[in-house]
Amino acid sequence: MRLLIASLLVIFGIALIIAAFVVPPTGVIDPTVLTAYGETLTFAGALFGIDSHYRNRNK
Template sequence: MSRLTFQLVMALLLCVAGLTLLFMGFWVPPSGEIHGSILVAFGEISTFAGALVGVDYSYKLKNK
C-alpha cells in the first residue's frame, strides 16, 4: 500500500468516525440536540483529515 493510498484511507476513516460521532449525538439525551463539544470534535477530525490529504496533494502537484 502506497503512502498516498494510506493517507486517503485514513482520511476516509476519520470522516466516517466524525459523521458517526455526529449521528450518535442525536441518540443520546437530550434527543435531537448535538452538543457543542461534538461539533468541535467533528470540526477537528475534519480539519485533520483535510490536512492529511490536502497538504500531500499540494506537494504532489508542485513536484510535477
C-alpha cells in the same frame, strides 16, 4: 497511507457530528462535545487530504 488516514478521520468526524444530532443526551457526554470533536477530526482529515493532494501533484 495518508489518504486512508485522512479518509477515516473525515468519515469518523462526520459520523460523530451526525451522532450529536441523533443520540439523545442520556449519557455524560454532551452533544456539543461530540460536535466539537467531530469538527476537529473533520478538519484534521481535510488537512491531511490537502497535504496529500499537493504532495502528489508535483510528481
